[in-house]
Each structure stands twice: as structure tokens, then as C-alpha cells.
Amino acid sequence: MRAITEAHEVGRASVDALAEAINRLGLAEGVVAVDERGPKRDLLAALAEKFPKARFVPASGLLRNIRAVKMPDEIERITEALRITENGLRAAFAAFSEGVSEKDVQNAFERAVTAEGGRTGFCLVRFGKGLALGQVPASPDIKLGANDFAFFDVGIKYRGYRSDIGRLVSFGEPSDELRFLFDASRSGQQTAIDMMRPGVVAKDVFEAAVQAVRDAGIPSYKRQHVGHGIGIEYYDLPVLTPNARTVLEPGMVFEVETPYYRLGVGGSFIEDTVVVTEAGPSIITTLSRDLTVL
Structure with a gap:
């Protein structure tokens, strides 16, 4: 067959x-x-x-x-899509100024992606407390203020393959609370990435990541997953869930994420592309994984 x-x-x-x-x-x-x-x-x-x-x-x-295990040429195409996405985010960051709207920033991202031959699949941009609202379209009426922050969850299509990346950006010096939430979220993500080696069971990655965020100061932290495969679909297999018994193999490509949402505050978000190799995890995202301050 x-x-x-x-x-x-x-x-x-x-x-x-x-x-x-x-x-x-x-x-x-x-x-x-x-x-x-x-x-x-x-x-x-x-x-x-x-x-x-x-x-x-x-x-x-x-x-x-x-499709859960990618061939080298597939990983190359995913990487190409990711590079275009990162350039789109750089263009979006460059559009930041006081009074710019969420929609303005989204447009800057999409123009940059289109200029490189990509096609936007989704572009979630939320300012400040709106981060906690989740997947809500960018608004032309919500404006960036001084010492505000923004959440990005974006993905594109290029040569048949997908990208997906998430970032948190502070416009001005971030508050102590924002830094704390970001550090806790990234702690969970980094724990997951460090575990992503051949032979590791997916559910163990999930459990370790969630526990790391709790240990970092958010004891109520809960998630349905902390990552998913990517390729010709945005949600390829495998998925890092509490019940996933998939054994990780070289060639699997994941989007690893540990977002946190808190109503009235906003939250934190970081998502990166990771390839499982014989030697361990390889992060193929090149955009800074720090809390970006503009």
C-alpha cells in the first residue's frame, strides 16, 4: 500500500x-x-x-x-518558513510606536511575509491585558501605550510547509510582574526542550514542563499540551499531552510552548521550533528567546 x-x-x-x-x-x-x-x-x-x-x-x-518523523528536506522547508516568519516578526517589532494599533502591527508582519513569498496562516497580536483573551483578531482600535507589552502567536505557509512561533515583547521597561511571568513560562519551556531526546516518552516531557512552571512560582499552572508537531499541518503529530505515550525519535519537529494567561494582567508566551536529533534537542529558532524590550 x-x-x-x-x-x-x-x-x-x-x-x-x-x-x-x-x-x-x-x-x-x-x-x-x-x-x-x-x-x-x-x-x-x-x-x-x-x-x-x-x-x-x-x-x-x-x-x-x-509524517511524525520528518525527512531532511522537510526540516529544511520548515526552517525556511521559520526564517520568513522571524523576519516578519522583526518587521512587526520595527512598527512599534506609541499609538500604533494591533492591526497596524499585524499588517507590518503580513507585508514582510508576503514580500518573501510566504502566506500568513494566522497572526495573533494582542496588547497588554488583552493577551489573556486568547485567539481574538487584532483590533484597529486598541493602541499601544507607553510601558505596554504585546503578545505574538504567528504562523505562515511556505512551499507546502508551516511555521509557528510565539513571543512576548515589552514596549519600554517591563514590570517586575511581567518579567516574573515570562521567566516562569520560559522555565517550563526550557525544561521540556532539555528533555526532548530519542527514547523519551511524550507524556514525561509534558509532566516535567508543567511542574517546572509551578515550581517557578505559578502553582496553579495547567495545560492541555506543551507542544505539537509541525510540518504540512500546523498541528502535526506528535502532541505533548499528559496521556501521550509516543516515544520521541530523531527527525520529529515540535513547537514547544508553555503559555500562561491571567485575566486583568495579561500573562506570558513563548513558543519555539525544536528538532529531535540523535544528539538531543536542536532549537532552530534564531530570534532571541529573551523577553524582548523595545
């Missing part, structure tokens, strides 16, 4: 294009695994009509598990 198609690509590749690939691979009478998810719900039936001697098997779970 040979997997040749992913349903999330069907929006760009017609059934005719998939049929051409099946013919080219000599699978017109073979067994073909297909990711059945996506907008074209009759994909399997349409392929079966074109190839009555072939058998098409729904295999989204199988394909997602195969």
Missing part, C-alpha cells in the same frame, strides 16, 4: 491531477492510501470511479503517523 495524496492539498490539486499522479506511479490497479479528510468529501468515490481496478483506502491516521 502506497500513500500518494493528502486531502488538505485537494483544494489546490484537482482529482484529475491526482489521477495523473496515480497513473505516473503505476498504481492504476494498486492499493492506494488516501487522506480522506478535507473539503472534497467524495474524494474516495471520485478516485474509485476513475480507477475501477484500484482500491482506495482511507488512511488519514496512518499518514499522520508517518
